Amino acid sequence: MAGVKTCGLCGNSYTSGGYYCVTCYEYLRKHPEGIYPQPNIGEILYAPNGDPVCHICRRAYRKLGNHIQFFHHISQEDYRETYGLHHSTQLSNEDYIKTMRDYNKQYYDLVVGENLIEGGRSTRLKRNNKGPRRKIGNNQIQKQYLKWGS
Ligand SMILES: [Zn+2]
Ligand SMILES: [Zn+2]
Secondary structure, X not given: OOOOEEOOOOOOEXXXXXXXXXXXXXXXXXXOOOOOOOOOOOOOOEOOOOOEEOOOOOOEOOEHHHHHHHHHOOOHHHHHHHOOOOOXXXXXXXXXXXXXXXXXXXXXXXXXXXXXXXXXXXXXXXHHXXXXXXXXXXXXXXXXXXXXXX
């Protein structure tokens, strides 16, 4: 059939433009190197951008653990066992793990900060004992103070 081509990377048939199927095109935008060398048993090979390389298909994925489960349909435990990886080996981009850790820390600071502000508000509202117990914006607070003051 006209218009059907064979992907230069994965070998699947596709009808979109270019030399690769859509999946491989997206992949090559992140990994212009394409397919990586076969990682050794017991080792994680990282692509230049820090993504770990899959032992099965030799492509790199930021979240390799998800890729293994959804693409190859095996559990991370089975994967680690089959390829001689320690059970605590992270199957993710190290930067990604660090980013998530930083994000959690930031988020924690935000939650703590908001709780402190909320604490201040509820103390004020209790003085009149008729403030709404819901979260209210700054504008609403100002209006209510004006009403109570008159
Ligand atoms: Zn492809
Ligand atoms: Zn794979």
